[in-house]
Amino acid sequence: MENKEKGYPMRPYKVSVKRFCRTLDLKDDPELIREYRKRHAEENFWPEILEGIKEVGILEMDIYLRGTRLMMILEVPEDLDLDEAMTRLATLPRQQEWEDYMSIFQQAEPGASSAEKWQPMERVFHLYD
Numbered sequence: 001m002e003n004k005e006k007g008y009p010m011r012p013y014k015v016s017v018k019r020f021c022r023t024l025d026l027k028d029d030p031e032l033i034r035e036y037r038k039r040h041a042e043e044n045f046w047p048e049i050l051e052g053i054k055e056v057g058i059l060e061m062d063i064y065l066r067g068t069r070l071m072m073i074l075e076v077p078e079d080l081d082l083d084e085a086m087t088r089l090a091t092l093p094r095q096q097e098w099e100d101y102m103s104i105f106q107q108a109e110p111g112a113s114s115a116e117k118w119q120p121m122e123r124v125f126h127l128y129d
Helices: 032-039 047-053 082-089 093-105
Strands: 019-027 060-066 067-077
Touching: 032 093, 047 093, 067 082
Parallel strands: none
Antiparallel strands: 019 067, 060 067
């Protein structure tokens, strides 16, 4: 069983990958946060959005929540330019509609793209050389 105490399984890749971590804050409203979780449940997530994420080359995307703080972890092929991928993602069907649909929960400017909302995080520690 996967959960925050037991850990989350990771998929092996046949290519070298790199990881990006991004953060975004939600509005401090428990009802909005419940609805945010609901909209991200597998049965409620729009298939066009999942297809677009894969189409631009993103191998894995995890979003974690603590309080009002979200952290997104993206795993991509080592040779993928994430900025280009996110620019392309913003042009795909229903992507901006999804961003607008989710914006009521987020502390972000109306009409912002995913790349504009999710801010890069700095890694301050790494165990391995």
